[in-house]
Amino acid sequence: MQVTVQDNNVEKAIKVLKRKLIKEGIFRQLKEKRWHEKPSQTKRRKERQSLRRLRRQMARARARTKS
Structure with a gap:
């Protein structure tokens, strides 16, 4: 960079x-x-991140259709 x-x-x-x-x-x-992060915590964190990504994508899609 x-x-x-x-x-x-x-x-x-x-x-x-x-x-x-x-x-x-x-x-x-x-x-x-x-x-150090326990494997169960890693799994939970990744699930939360994927949900956050999905919600953000859905919100952007809704905003595009409204315009």
Whole structure:
């Protein structure tokens, strides 16, 4: 991953990098790896994530049909 610094604006470059890392899911992976997670907790977390994804997709589909 690469971010260019323009006009010595390091603050903006850091914001862009952070946004890219969040979009890629790097921060979430780091957060998950901090502590050991039992297999049952992993399964539950993945189920919650898939439900969240499904709800978000359904909400977006509803918003498209209403427009």
